[in-house]
Amino acid sequence: MQHVNDGKAFAAQRGAAKSNCPFKNGEMEGNGSSRSDSQDALNGFEMRGLDEEFDDARLKLYRRNGRRSRSRSLDDIRIEMLPRTSSPSCGRKSFLPEGMLFGIDIGGTLAKIVFREPGFLAQGPKTEQAQRLRQYFSNSDGRVGSEDERLYFSDPLGVFGGKMHFLKLETSSIDFLFEILRKERQTSPHEVTQWKIYATGGGSFKYEARFKDLGIKVRKSDEMETIVSGVLCAIENIPDECFTWVPPEFGGDVDDDMTLVRQTIQVEKARKPWLVVNVGSGVSMLKLDEQMTVDHGKVGTYKRVGGTPVGGGTFLALGCLLTGAKSHQELLEMAAKGNAKAVDKLVGDIYGEDYHGLGLSAHTVASSFGKLVNADLRNNVSMEDLAASLVQMISWNIAHLARLVACQEGARTIIFTGSFMHNNEISQRKFAAAFRYWSNGDSQALFMRHEGYVGALGALAMSTLIRQEHTH
Amino acid sequence: MQHVNDGKAFAAQRGAAKSNCPFKNGEMEGNGSSRSDSQDALNGFEMRGLDEEFDDARLKLYRRNGRRSRSRSLDDIRIEMLPRTSSPSCGRKSFLPEGMLFGIDIGGTLAKIVFREPGFLAQGPKTEQAQRLRQYFSNSDGRVGSEDERLYFSDPLGVFGGKMHFLKLETSSIDFLFEILRKERQTSPHEVTQWKIYATGGGSFKYEARFKDLGIKVRKSDEMETIVSGVLCAIENIPDECFTWVPPEFGGDVDDDMTLVRQTIQVEKARKPWLVVNVGSGVSMLKLDEQMTVDHGKVGTYKRVGGTPVGGGTFLALGCLLTGAKSHQELLEMAAKGNAKAVDKLVGDIYGEDYHGLGLSAHTVASSFGKLVNADLRNNVSMEDLAASLVQMISWNIAHLARLVACQEGARTIIFTGSFMHNNEISQRKFAAAFRYWSNGDSQALFMRHEGYVGALGALAMSTLIRQEHTH
Structure with a gap:
């Protein structure tokens, strides 16, 4: 197979592939579902699911661009959005609003929380509050919720303007979060009303009323938008965020992925398009690209180009069913011991x-x-071997789909994010x-160090976008 | 997404996609495997894995085309094969050799057997033998082996020249087959030495010595080659072989695939390329195409363009592990009752x-x-629901990959074969x-009525190719 590095030929190929392909993007539909044709129309749309306040802010941007009508069809939106000049990133020059900030990404399996404790606060009610919040999580039994302390960083003088905490809990235990919020509201009602909570993920819709009942205003952002914002925000602003695994310089078996060594990667300058493969409960694949605009500028764009429901939720559920394990982490530990x-x-079996006919080695998985x-083998199987095969099957299936999509979209930089990747060497x-x-x-x-938190980080980064627009 | 039906644009797109794609075809490799670069070189090679006798026959064809050298590099083979004029099909004008004929496809999970009982035999030792062979299978407990009686057909005056029987047994019970052969060899040694056995699948290599030990000569053909031959042979020669499921003319919910009705399809004239998706233990995807030759002719070609190890073997193994079922059929029956x-x-959960942002309905599987x-749900789950989800997950994953590959290859006719499809409405x-x-x-x-037997039928069809060449 040839490798043509000419950018123009590449772009031409991608354009051709898209206009000729007889298939449209689609998800698996349950029986009797109502399929919406708006999916295709919306695939190129870059700002979605914003609540009224956000929408107003964005509309100012439209108006600056000379567009005044607020009633617009889906097709209009696609066209309107093209000349947009702010890419979905918080950018190095941007700054977050003051006060206690929360980015919450409530997914199908896990709720991920990023909170920014302002950096220059004197000891007082707010830092006590931050300590209490972290305390709640460290007091939980570790299954309900926990802080990822290795991800913590402090950036009082930089973009983040404070201490960044990363916490997660199971979405099925979301009551735990509302209980904390309720307690905090009783303890320090004044501070809580000043909190700024930016939420994303399906749960930001599903549980919106629960936040409202507590008198807490939540600003929702679209899930895909926040993944993109979070990836770009982390890459641009958190040192040593990206890494990969490479063969060791000396020695090591090139065929054995266990000999690979970790290497930090500066990805900012890698040629677009990139493919972001977010492996949460399910998988979404987003193409990040740069497009020329009609006024001779460049604009960052993104589009959802693929996905599969066989993801981290499938791994956790099937893994627990097959092995009796209780958590993602336990499954990974079993898998590491299994064969x-x-x-x-x-193929050899x-x-x-x-x-020989296809050049497949006897070790290839058929x-x-x-x-x-074979029933006898089933009855005597080791749980560790089951876990090892399951993580391999699901990983390889995702890689296979990602490869086909990356090939279709011409992406050579593939960034894997989402909680499935967490600690998943x-x-x-x-x-x-x-x-x-x-x-x-x-x-x-x-891969990214804050892989599971890109959505929550992206929701937080949305606050910057709003702020930028207000200060224009 | 646009649908361009112009053939030239389509071909141009496909050519471009291939030369620009940064990825090569590949299979999942186990750790420490020796990867062979010959895979790519061989992907376009149309006659492989033949034993000496077959190879000699094919070499005659080469010589007729003016190529005499027998020592050829892999690259040479690819070029040499292009002007080949016989497509891998038994063709309507061809005829099978006389006598008792067997096509055996020994796969990872099932061994599939087609046997042709000559049509014009008077009552005598050979028909008794055929009756005994069928008897062996009907006497087995149905798990070890069984005859697919609904697939039987008789074609004494046509291409097949006799009665066609279709039987299968589990590869893990392959001893049962050798036991039958051993008995037959004792009962009627003269007839057995006249049997012509054409074998394919991995087991034709693995168990070759076992056949030899019984004094039975087996002619091996490559697995991919026989799938292609079998598909074309069945489509061209067995009436009403192909079918699909279409929405009913009146009534029916377009979103509910359970309202679809079965319809026979005449596929012979459908525009190439076709994609054959053979779902056995694993999955192979083969592109069947027509190419122009340098001497202004047309030639049927094929190439393996994709595959996944998540196939029928995965369904059977995981299904039995999860539900305690004992067979593919039992799993399908459970799945039909499950939700x-x-x-x-x-998405709605x-x-x-x-x-709304992506236009995904609440019924879409995320x-x-x-x-x-959720552990509580796991502990109270119904086995039928597990079976239903498993068959849906594996089917949809295969469909998803097939769609990406079909899109990449420009195929609009996708034919699903292999034993996973058997009785799998x-x-x-x-x-x-x-x-x-x-x-x-x-x-x-x-879909095809003899979907599980295309490999075995293709192995049988190879006998025709040999015979044609010998009679030239």
Whole structure:
């Protein structure tokens, strides 16, 4: 297969691929669902799901661009948005609003919370409050909620203007969050009314009324928008955020992904488009690109270009069903001890040797879990081997889809985010090795330290956008 | 998304996509495997894995085309094969050799057997033998082996020249087959030495020595080659072989795939390329195309363009692990009674409503099995719901990959084969509905009555090719 690096040919190919492809983007639909044709129309739309206040702020931007009508059809929106000049990023020159800030991303499995404790506060009610909030999480049994202390950083003089805390809890235990908020409201009602909460994810819609009942105003942002904002915000503003896994300089078996070593990557200058593969309960794939504008400028754009419902929720649910494990972390620990080859059917199991006709080695997986069609093997299987095969199957399936989508979209930088990737060295190594192998080193799978919090961080970053617009 | 039906633009797009794509085709590799670069070189190679006798026959064809050298590099082969004039099909004018014929496809999970009982035999040792062979299978407990009696047909005056029987057994019970062969060899040694056995699948390599030990000569053919031959042979020669599922003419809910009705399809004239998606233990995707030759002719070609190890073996193994079922058929029956929505996390479960931003309805599956991240739901889950979600997840994942590959290759006719599809109305309906929806009716998912036997039928059809060449 040829590798043509000419940018123009590349762009032409992508354009052609899109106009000729007989298929449209689509999700798996349950029976009897009402399919909306607006999905396609909205795929290129960059600001969505904002509540009234946000929408007003954005509308000012439109008006500055000479567009005054507020009633617009979906097609109009797509056209209107093209000349937009602010990319969805908080940017190095931007600054967050003052006071206690929260970015909350309430997903299908986990609710992720970023909170910014203002940096220059004297000891007083607000820092006590921050301590109490962290205390609530550290007092929970670790399953309901916990702080990712390794992700904490302090940036009082920089973009973030304070101390950044990262906490998560299971969405099914969301009552725990509302209980904390209720307590805080009783303890320090004045401070709580000043909180600024920026929310995203499906739960920001589902639980909106619960926040309102507590008298807390939540500003909602679209899930895809906040993923993009969060990725760009973290890459631009958090040092050493991105990394990958590379073969060691000396020694190491090139075929063994366990010999790869971690390497920090400066991704800012990597040629667009990038593909962001966010692996949460399900998977969304977003293409980040740069487009020329009609007034000879450049604008950052994004579009959802793929996805699959086989994601982190599937891993956790199937893994717990199969092994009796209780958490994502426990499953990963089991998987690290297991041997997927003990349950997967390999080419060698079927052929007794390599499949020379297709050049497949005897070690290639022909059928995930395929050895266990045999009842005797099923009855004596080790839980660790099941976990190892499951994480490999789901990871590889995501990598495979990401590769097809990256190929279709011409992306050579693939950034994996989402809580499935958290502490998940197994998948990281597999993705890094797979993309290196498939592309002969021409494309790269990247990972982020705050991978699970890009949505929450992006919601927080939205506050900057609003603020920028208000100060114009 | 636009739908351009212009053939030239289509071809140009496909060519461009291939030369620009930064990725090569590849399979999931186990750690420490030896990856062979010959895979790419061989992808366009149309005759592989033949044993000496077959290779000699094919070499005659080469020599007729003016190529005499037998030592050729992999690159040479690719070029040499282009002017080949016989497409991998048995063709309507061809005829099978006389006597008792067997096509055996020994896969990772199932061994599929087609046997042709010559049509004009007077009552005598050979028909008794055929009766005994069928008897062996009907006497087995149905799990070890069974005859698919609904697939039987008789064609004494046509291409097949006899009665066609279709039998299968689990590859793990392959000893049963060798036991039958051993008995037959004792009962009627003369007839057995005259048997012609054409084998394919990994087991034709793995168990070659076992056949030899019984003094039975087996002619091996490459697995991909026989799938293609079998598909074309069945489509061209078995009436009403292909079908699909379409919305009923009157009434029926267009969004409910359960209202679709079965319709026979004449696929022979459908514009190439076609994509054959063979779902066995794992999945292989083959592009069938027509190419112009340098001497102004046309030639049928094929290439393996995709695959995934998440296939029928995965369904059977995971299904049995999760539900305690014992067979593919039992799992499908459970799935038909189950409700996948009881275990899948839907957009509505996360958002509480539709996800308007992306135009996804509340019924869209966001995370397969995602509801079961909750331990209480896991502990009270119904086995039928698990089976329903599993068949939906694996089917949809295959459809999704097939769609991306079909889009990449410009194929609008997608033919699903392999034993996973057997009696599997659930997956058939989902594939039919999904491709109709994704392509706005511009592409079609097709199915075959002898779907599980295309490899075995293709192996049998290889005998014709040999015979044709010998009679030239």
